[in-house]
Amino acid sequence: MPYIGNIAANRFVASKSASVFSGDGSETQFTLDHSVGSDEDILVSVDGVIQEPSVAFSVSGTTLTFTAAPSNNSGNNIFVYYLFRTIATVSHPSTSALNATTGTFSGNLTSSGTITGNAFSGNGAGLSNVGITGWSNNGSNNDLLPANASAGIYLGVNSATASNLLDDYEEGSWTPSLSGVSSHSVAVGRYVKIGNTVTAHANVNGVVSGSGSMTVSGLPFSSNSTTNMQQSITVGFNSHVFYSSGSMQGVQARINPDSSAFSLLRYRHGNNGDGLQRSQQSGTAVTILIGGTYITD
Amino acid sequence: MSLTKEIKIGKIEIINNWSIHVRTDTIIKESGVEVSRSLHRHVLQPFASVYKTKEADGVMVPDLKNGKLQWTHTATDISKEDAQVQAICNAAWTDNVKKEFKTFKETQEAV
Numbered sequence A: 001m002p003y004i005g006n007i008a009a010n011r012f013v014a015s016k017s018a019s020v021f022s023g024d025g026s027e028t029q030f031t032l033d034h035s036v037g038s039d040e041d042i043l044v045s046v047d048g049v050i051q052e053p054s055v056a057f058s059v060s061g062t063t064l065t066f067t068a069a070p071s072n073n074s075g076n077n078i079f080v081y082y083l084f085r086t087i088a089t090v091s092h093p094s095t096s097a098l099n100a101t102t103g104t105f106s107g108n109l110t111s112s113g114t115i116t117g118n119a120f121s122g123n124g125a126g127l128s129n130v131g132i133t134g135w136s137n138n139g140s141n142n143d144l145l146p147a148n149a150s151a152g153i154y155l156g157v158n159s160a161t162a163s164n165l166l167d168d169y170e171e172g173s174w175t176p177s178l179s180g181v182s183s184h185s186v187a188v189g190r191y192v193k194i195g196n197t198v199t200a201h202a203n204v205n206g207v208v209s210g211s212g213s214m215t216v217s218g219l220p221f222s223s224n225s226t227t228n229m230q231q232s233i234t235v236g237f238n239s240h241v242f243y244s245s246g247s248m249q250g251v252q253a254r255i256n257p258d259s260s261a262f263s264l265l266r267y268r269h270g271n272n273g274d275g276l277q278r279s280q281q282s283g284t285a286v287t288i289l290i291g292g293t294y295i296t297d
Numbered sequence B: 001m002s003l004t005k006e007i008k009i010g011k012i013e014i015i016n017n018w019s020i021h022v023r024t025d026t027i028i029k030e031s032g033v034e035v036s037r038s039l040h041r042h043v044l045q046p047f048a049s050v051y052k053t054k055e056a057d058g059v060m061v062p063d064l065k066n067g068k069l070q071w072t073h074t075a076t077d078i079s080k081e082d083a084q085v086q087a088i089c090n091a092a093w094t095d096n097v098k099k100e101f102k103t104f105k106e107t108q109e110a111v
Helices: B083-092 B095-106
Strands: A018-021 A029-036 A042-046 A057-066 A078-082 A169-174 A181-194 A197-208 A215-217 A231-239 A248-255 A261-268 A286-295 B003-015 B019-030 B033-044 B047-051 B053-056 B059-062 B071-075
Touching: A018 A029, A029 A078, A042 A057, A248 A286, B003 B083, B019 B083, B047 B095, B071 B095
Parallel strands: A169 B033
Antiparallel strands: A018 A078, A029 A057, A042 A078, A169 A181, A181 A197, A197 A286, A215 A261, A231 A248, A231 A286, A248 A261, B003 B019, B019 B033, B047 B071, B053 B059
């Protein structure tokens, strides 16, 4: 009687349950007929001797690797019996989100997107290429580098407050210039600016001529411009300054508001400080060493 | 491998209308790649402002005229500054700004 459809199968064939190979005394790797998941998933015999998994051999997928090359005895002297075969592997669909309560990774966790979380911890090696928005780790230097030069860090607050923003740091040099000196023997200065605070140090030396008060100009930043906000900076050392003028006891320095120079003043007992005069040079040249901090705008 | 030295204006900032903050960068490059950068700063203001003083009993005091300080405002020479800096100074230091600067300086405490 005619029928529609395939002819019914009358024979079912199972896949091979064993593979055989011939050793040659040098080859250590052989390709299995089936993929297996671990060394214990196969039974291996060489010259009739059962081999110990993970010691005499190892397996990765369909690659069987012997620790020592099997002998070249004639015929098929290597037998592999499949105890558990890898039928299929399961992978997470690449287009689907992975949701889990916890996760442990023995290798690297790599993302081309954004990794977010409440806290990150490490083993001391640190996080690499951490992409805080707008900041990078400056390549191999691992310095935190903002994309925007005016970016900073708020300290001591949990809301954006301008007066708590630290957004400037700079180190550099400046050239002090003593008034009345046409050619300085020494004029060297260094500064560090943190926020709006400038720490400046300098050594200036030269032959003073002419008349009038002595000032040192060339500060790296102008001072705060608030009216009556005079600031002081320390004259830590002075040399060849004639002191026997009035009741002079020392040399001080004052920076007026919005100024890049400071006046050298005579400190007097029971009197106002007044301007140190160029005529008070005693000796070949005046030396002034100054150092201190002042506030900018 | 070749070392080159480049000096350029790194930053020009105008503070309070008249103070021009200039940062000069010295850059050392090795085969075109920057290996070091040092910074130098100076400030330019439209005038160097001083008032006249005189000595009285060994103390320098302001030399007043009609009860007022006698100020001298000497214009700052910017001819040796970088062209960019000169352009900024000339643009920022308008006649009105110069007038404001003089007024500001003359309100500061006398010594």
